[in-house]
Amino acid sequence: MADKKDLSYLSAKESRRITKENRKITKEYEKQISRKDVPESEYLTKMHNDKNILEIDNLHTYFFTDQGVVRSVDGVSFDVPRGATIGVVGESGCGKSVTSLSVMRLLQRPIGQIVDGEIRFKVDDDKAYDIAKMPIAEMQHIRGKEISMIFQEPMTTLNPVFKIGRQLDEVFELHDKETKAEDRRAKSIELLEMVGIANAEGVYDMYPHELSGGMRQRVVIAMALACQPKLIIADEPTTALDVTIQAQILDIFRQLKEKINSSIMLITHDLGVIAEMADFVVVMYAGRIVEKGTLEDIFLHPAHPYTIGLMDSKPSVNKDVDRLYSIPGKVPNPINMPDYCYFRDRCEKCLDKCDGEYPPLIKISDTHYVACYRSEDKEVKE
Numbered sequence: 001m002a003d004k005k006d007l008s009y010l011s012a013k014e015s016r017r018i019t020k021e022n023r024k025i026t027k028e029y030e031k032q033i034s035r036k037d038v039p040e041s042e043y044l045t046k047m048h049n050d051k052n053i054l055e056i057d058n059l060h061t062y063f064f065t066d067q068g069v070v071r072s073v074d075g076v077s078f079d080v081p082r083g084a085t086i087g088v089v090g091e092s093g094c095g096k097s098v099t100s101l102s103v104m105r106l107l108q109r110p111i112g113q114i115v116d117g118e119i120r121f122k123v124d125d126d127k128a129y130d131i132a133k134m135p136i137a138e139m140q141h142i143r144g145k146e147i148s149m150i151f152q153e154p155m156t157t158l159n160p161v162f163k164i165g166r167q168l169d170e171v172f173e174l175h176d177k178e179t180k181a182e183d184r185r186a187k188s189i190e191l192l193e194m195v196g197i198a199n200a201e202g203v204y205d206m207y208p209h210e211l212s213g214g215m216r217q218r219v220v221i222a223m224a225l226a227c228q229p230k231l232i233i234a235d236e237p238t239t240a241l242d243v244t245i246q247a248q249i250l251d252i253f254r255q256l257k258e259k260i261n262s263s264i265m266l267i268t269h270d271l272g273v274i275a276e277m278a279d280f281v282v283v284m285y286a287g288r289i290v291e292k293g294t295l296e297d298i299f300l301h302p303a304h305p306y307t308i309g310l311m312d313s314k315p316s317v318n319k320d321v322d323r324l325y326s327i328p329g330k331v332p333n334p335i336n337m338p339d340y341c342y343f344r345d346r347c348e349k350c351l352d353k354c355d356g357e358y359p360p361l362i363k364i365s366d367t368h369y370v371a372c373y374r375s376e377d378k379e380v381k382e
């Protein structure tokens, strides 16, 4: 019976039915988010803790595909305190990018939609917006200026037909009305120097293809910093780079954080990067958070069997990166998630109880949370 639900058994008729139904659902979402002249009061909110710049609260982001609904992010909650670096870690497909694209409201539409939850963002001292409820058009005031994103592949951000300088100047033109046209060039060159580009004036007049991958990523970081955003989301910013360049880029992040005091949400599958950079760590598995805490909580006292597995499969110097995460078994099908712990089929530490419903997120210290029945005896009550 269970096999019948398998994707390969989806008949053409069934697929057509799903497509039709999806269209109906996504049309409603699109109608809502494409509205014009929406009063600010609709998306004004209050931060739960004033020290945070971002509070992701019970976020659900789904993709309405022809095969069925992909629950890419299914009830994710975590905070980004001001000035802190949050590392989000988990293997490929666990929902890291979808979480960040939800914050930027850059999901593939119409199939990708935020269906529930809040994304509270502190705009200034007495104002906060719920990004999840903002109409898409309003996001242009937030994106690039208040929150900027650095993607894994710099060419997703850079336009191949324009010179670097023009693309940087344009960021000021769009988001920084105070900088006069004649001052933009100097500001752009200053930024290029800030991210460690030696020949900044020369690079200003080059096309993206004339630069190496590492140099392009520096340019993208410069663009992301142009308006001194409160939050920088870096999605696998060093994955495409070789180890030496990776170390240099991480250095730039560290220095910049001190200079402009932005918060950073650093997404990676690389625990080494997390260990070097993060203050807090969020571990994701199959669209949910299985554990979160301070860097010390996660690295010195990992509690979830998945996190423990990640720690054991951590590569040492010069080990082949492709061999990361050698935890046996595979992640459940995202369209047909089980109703028990998603990690159970790979877990070597199962209890009888693990056949029951998905475990709640248990608080085991003031900073440390874990979604696993094995930690129930360590629970601290509020």
Ligand SMILES: Nc1ncnc2c1ncn2[C@@H]1O[C@H](COP(=O)(O)OP(=O)(O)O)[C@@H](O)[C@H]1O
Residues within 6 Å of the ligand: 063, 065, 070, 072, 090, 091, 092, 093, 094, 095, 096, 097, 098, 099, 108, 111, 112, 334
């Ligand atoms: N545009 C899309 N259409 C359908 N499914 C998607 C889309 N983007 C992401 N997904 C699905 O969402 C899940 C999470 O993806 P993603 O956030 O990209 O993972 P990662 O943690 O590697 O960044 C995956 O199962 C992926 O297949």
Ligand code: SF4
Residues within 6 Å of the ligand: 304, 305, 306, 341, 342, 343, 344, 345, 347, 348, 349, 350, 351, 354, 359, 371, 372, 373, 374
């Ligand atoms: S709840 Fe059970 S199956 Fe899930 S990770 Fe914990 S011990 Fe393993």
Ligand SMILES: [Mg+2]
Residues within 6 Å of the ligand: 096, 097, 098, 235
């Ligand atoms: Mg990703």
